[in-house]
Amino acid sequence: MCAAARVAEPASLQVDPLNGLFSGRSERYEKHLADLGGLYRDTAAFDAALAAHDGEPVYWVESSTPEEGRGALTIGLSVLQPGRIGDEFAMTRGHLHAQAEFAELYYGIAGSGVMLLESVAGESRAVPITPGVAVHVPGGWVHRSVNVGADKLVTLFAYATEAGQDYGIIERAGGMQQLVVTDGDGGWTTRPNPDHGGYVA
DSSP states (O other), X not given: OOTTSOOOOOOOXXXXXXXXXXXXXXXXXXXXXXXXXXXXXXXXXXXXXXXXXXXXXXXXXXXXXXXXXXXXXXXXXXXXXXXXXXXXXXXXXXXXXXXXTXXXXXXXXXXXXXXXXXXXXXXXEEEEEOTTOEXXXXXXXXXXXXXXXXXXXXXXXXXXXXXXXXXXXXXXXXXXXXEEEEOSSSXXXXXXXXTOOOOOO
């Protein structure tokens, strides 16, 4: 490091898991149901849910990037409301990092969820995430959070800021390879998505 370079100050970030808030954040984005057209396969169920929706966000992300430049870390809180559209559980859009080799870490704080992970080569994993569980998302894996419980799913995440995100890769593929759906007995399972056409980064 150049002797003239200023070293970033350490940062303290407070997590409020009950309300899904993250103090010390530098950015927040929200997704409403109206933003998620095309995400769920059951379009009739989506349209009915949209007509009845109260306008509140269905998920949001609060994040902080305390320093900039190579080696910087983005830390954030992801909050996903519970629910189902048809037999699919509530989910985030999901993404692959724009620089696909970068990994990400998720840590469960509240609720019950699944990290759905798929490699561009076609491998698929559905990893449960609950309070106290950390999930490592390796580079090269498309990933999304799915809320399979009755309460908010709150996760803390961290990734290299320079990784970026490609949010369009899932849409271009016709959705993820697997769907996270109800098993009919109060739990969840996965099943193949017949619309999936393979990933092209």
